[in-house]
Amino acid sequence: MTSEITPTRMVVYRLILAMAILVAWELASGRLIAEFFVSKPSAILAAFRRLIVSGDLFFHAAVTASEAFAGFIIGGTIGIAAGVLLGRSTFLADLLQPFILAFYSLPKIALAPLFVLWIGIGMSMKIVLTATVVFFLVFLNTFTGVRSVSRELVTIVRLMGANERHVLGKIVLPSAITWVFAGLRISVPYALIGAIVGELIAANRGLGFVLASASGQFDTAGVFAALIAIMMLAFSLNAMVRIAERKLMPWKISEATREVTI
Amino acid sequence: MTAEALIAFRGVGKTFTVGDRVVEAVRSIDLDVRRGEFVTLVGPSGCGKSTLLNMTAGLFAPSSGTVQYDGGPVTGVNLRTGYMTQSDHLLPWRTVAANIQVPLEIHGRPRGEMRDRVAALMELVGLAGFEKSYPSQLSGGMRKRAALARLLAYDPETLLLDEPFAALDAQLRLNMQIELLRLSRQLNKTVLFVTHDLDEAAALCDRCVVFSGRPGTIRAVLDSPLPRDRDLLRLRHDGRYVALAAELWDMITPMLTQTRGESS
Numbered sequence: 001m002t003s004e005i006t007p008t009r010m011v012v013y014r015l016i017l018a019m020a021i022l023v024a025w026e027l028a029s030g031r032l033i034a035e036f037f038v039s040k041p042s043a044i045l046a047a048f049r050r051l052i053v054s055g056d057l058f059f060h061a062a063v064t065a066s067e068a069f070a071g072f073i074i075g076g077t078i079g080i081a082a083g084v085l086l087g088r089s090t091f092l093a094d095l096l097q098p099f100i101l102a103f104y105s106l107p108k109i110a111l112a113p114l115f116v117l118w119i120g121i122g123m124s125m126k127i128v129l130t131a132t133v134v135f136f137l138v139f140l141n142t143f144t145g146v147r148s149v150s151r152e153l154v155t156i157v158r159l160m161g162a163n164e165r166h167v168l169g170k171i172v173l174p175s176a177i178t179w180v181f182a183g184l185r186i187s188v189p190y191a192l193i194g195a196i197v198g199e200l201i202a203a204n205r206g207l208g209f210v211l212a213s214a215s216g217q218f219d220t221a222g223v224f225a226a227l228i229a230i231m232m233l234a235f236s237l238n239a240m241v242r243i244a245e246r247k248l249m250p251w252k253i254s255e256a257t258r259e260v261t262i
Numbered sequence: 263m264t265a266e267a268l269i270a271f272r273g274v275g276k277t278f279t280v281g282d283r284v285v286e287a288v289r290s291i292d293l294d295v296r297r298g299e300f301v302t303l304v305g306p307s308g309c310g311k312s313t314l315l316n317m318t319a320g321l322f323a324p325s326s327g328t329v330q331y332d333g334g335p336v337t338g339v340n341l342r343t344g345y346m347t348q349s350d351h352l353l354p355w356r357t358v359a360a361n362i363q364v365p366l367e368i369h370g371r372p373r374g375e376m377r378d379r380v381a382a383l384m385e386l387v388g389l390a391g392f393e394k395s396y397p398s399q400l401s402g403g404m405r406k407r408a409a410l411a412r413l414l415a416y417d418p419e420t421l422l423l424d425e426p427f428a429a430l431d432a433q434l435r436l437n438m439q440i441e442l443l444r445l446s447r448q449l450n451k452t453v454l455f456v457t458h459d460l461d462e463a464a465a466l467c468d469r470c471v472v473f474s475g476r477p478g479t480i481r482a483v484l485d486s487p488l489p490r491d492r493d494l495l496r497l498r499h500d501g502r503y504v505a506l507a508a509e510l511w512d513m514i515t516p517m518l519t520q521t522r523g524e525s526s
Contacts, residue, residue, distance in 0.1 A: 156351045159319060160365040160416050161341050170364060174355040251355045251396045 039220040047221040048228060056210070061229055063206040067123055067195040068237065071130020072187060079135045080180055083142025088164075088172065093143075104140070108133045108194070112201050121202035130194030137190060138183040145179025146172055178252070181245050188237045192230065207233070267294035268420065268452050269318055273327035275477075276313050286477035287313040291327070293471060293480060300446060300453045302463035304510060305473025305481075306517050311456040313478070315422040318454065319343050344418030348425045350409035352397040358408050359384065359393035365416030383411040387441070403434045410438070414445065420452040428458070439466060440494050447490060460514060464507040465497050472513050482513060 005013075022041045029040035051057035086093040111132060115125045153171050162170065199208025207230050214222030246253060274291040277284055288310035295301050303311040316322060317329045320340035329336045331343075352361045359380050366376045384390050387407040397405055406426065413421065423442075427435045443466055446453050457463050463470050467486050474481040487502040497503045 150351075152349075152351055153353065155321060155339075156345065157364065157368065158339050159341065159343065159345050159418075160368050162368045166368050170367070171353070174353070177355075249355070251398070 036218070036220060039224050043221040044224040044228070047219070047225040051210075051222075051225055051229070057229055060205060060207050060210050061233060063123065064192070064195050064199065064208065064230070065233055065237075067126040067198070067206065068130055068191040068233070071127045071194055072134050072184075072191040072237070074127065075131035075134030075191075076138045076184055076187065078131070079138030079183070080142050082135075083139045083180075084146055084168070084172070084176070087143045087146025087176070088168070100139075104136055108136065109197050112198060115198075116202060126195045126198035126203070126206070129198045130191050133190045133194040134187045137187045138180065141179045141183025141186075142176060145176030148179075149175045177249060181241070181249070184241050185238070185245075188241060189234055191237070192234050196230065266296055267330075268297040268299075268332055269293075269295040269454070270330040271314065271317075271327065272330065274314070274317065274324045274329055275326040276310065276317065276322075277325045289477040289479050291478070291480060293483070295452060295454065297452055298450045300443070300455065300466055300468045302455045302457060302467040302470045303473065304457060304460055304463045304470060304514065305478060306475040306514070307458070309473040309475040310478030311473060312424050315345070315424055315454055315456060318420070319345050319422055342418060343420045343422050344413045344416060345422045346409055346413050346424070346426045348428050350397070350405045352405055352408055352412070354397055357394050357396055358389060358400065361397065361408060362412045362415050365412060369416065379415060383415055386414070387411045403430050406430060406438070410442070417449070418451075420454070421446065423453065423455045425457055426455075427462070435462075436494065442466070443492075443494065460510040461507050464503060464510055465492075465494055470506070470510065472510065474517055484509060 025038070026041050029035045029038050035043075048057075086096065108129070112125075112129055115128050119125050119128060149172050153175070154167055157167060157171055195206070196208035196211070199206040200212050203209045203212075207226055210229075211223060211226040214220075214226055271291045271293040275289045276287045278287060279285075287308075291314065293314075303314065305311055317324055318331065318336065318340065320336045320338050320343075323329075323336075331340055352358075353364065356364070362380050362383055363376050366379060371379070380393075381390075384393060387410055389404060389407055389411065392400065392404065397408065400408065406429070410426070427438050430438060439462065442453075445451070455463075455466060464486070467484075468490065469486060470484045471480055472482045472484065473479065484506065486506060488497075488500070488506070492500075
């Protein structure tokens with residue numbers, strides 16, 4: 001009711017906006033700004049096509065994607081487990097709180113050199129780095145979610161005779177899952193940051209490596225082509241989280257689609 | 263009378279600490295509730311009626327005196343009671359049918375039995391056809407009926423009802439009252455029913471406990487002159503009901519003006 005613009009028309013508007021930006025970029029490049037710094041869409045497209053044709057794109061993207069994905073799964077799983085455990089145990093939470101806060105305030109990327117020392121410059125270093133980054137985001141969200149579980153709901157099922165396992169499975173986890181997914185969703189770009197920064201520091205494969213070597217050769221078009229590939233990777237990771245979200249939280253769809261009443 | 267009391271309050275008092283203030287909710291409550299009895303609790307807001315329900319459910323202990331259930335003191339969550347409050351506390355992530363199934367799952371009932379029981383309960387509360395709906399898709403009245411079905415699913419011996427029908431429209435409320443009375447008689451449930459609606463209290467009760475406000479103390483206990491099996495639809499024309507309701511009104515009205523004077 002608020003707007004008369006149909007979804008299809010909105011897509012058309014967006015395409016027009018994208019085309020306008022690309023055309024302006026193409027025209028401005030070499031005239032208003034030196035092409036060396038901003039390259040231009042046609043050159044980037046050509047660089048991107050070269051990456052695809054040579055098969056390099058898929059190889060490097062697959063490396064980065066596996067690192068990000070593995071780190072995401074490992075960090076996410078441990079984060080959820082730790083969040084639930086500390087969320088349910090006040091003693092553990094109180095005991096560990098200062099340590100967790102200390103680690104949380106540390107930029108995880110700064111641990112990369114340490115990880116290089118410990119496990120070398122292979123893919124496992126990027127996976128560990130990514131997992132560390134993702135862990136904290138998912139852990140903190142899960143912890144908050146478990147802590148904000150309605151005590152009334154817990155009491156209601158306790159009166160039904162529920163034990164701790166029932167409370168966990170029927171109340172705590174389903175009610176915290178919204179928070180867990182919020183944590184997972186914000187973790188997606190950070191997972192890629194972990195993988196790519198890891199590759200920038202030391203690697204001979206992966207999109208971060210493509211990025212670094214293109215920039216080392218002053219190949220601006222190549223840099224942009226690598227950025228596009230990274231963007232596409234982030235997009236598909238996001239889509240995967242969204243699909244999992246819809247599958248695991250069907251009641252959210254019904255809440256979103258119902259008419260609003262107050 | 264004492265021998266057959268299912269729930270016995272003996273000199274029960276309860277104080278809460280809210281911030282740095284100490285609030286006395288109830289003071290020296292003595293009350294026996296017999297098995298199978300329908301007792302309504304009325305009184306001004308904040309006179310500790312819900313506090314008595316909470317202590318019966320074992321959610322917290324009295325500060326003084328004892329709450330006895332079936333001969334023994336209530337310690338910890340009292341699994342023989344079922345609680346239903348003004349808000350329905352359905353699980354938003356479960357469909358209506360799955361919500362009603364929760365207590366059956368907890369008690370480890372076989373799948374087939376759960377399915378049959380849930381279907382029967384949905385039918386009973388008039389929600390057949392809404393099995394797959396989520397609570398957010400239902401009206402307030404339907405949610406309330408789902409909560410009642412869930413309460414009946416685990417078949418507690420005592421029902422603790424805290425203004426369960428307060429948010430319902432008059433017609434639906436009457437339907438729910440009829441249903442509740444019928445079920446509690448049929449299954450011989452003991453019911454503690456808190457309400458602000460004096461007509462409701464008079465219509466449903468075997469005995470009605472009138473509280474006076476803060477700290478809550480029992481002012482009077484009225485026996486209902488009505489038969490246990492009664493037709494709620496015809497009650498309006500029953501002189502005994504009218505007299506009981508009028509008596510309640512006469513007791514409560516002075517307290518209302520008193521509370522008003524207090525707050526102004």
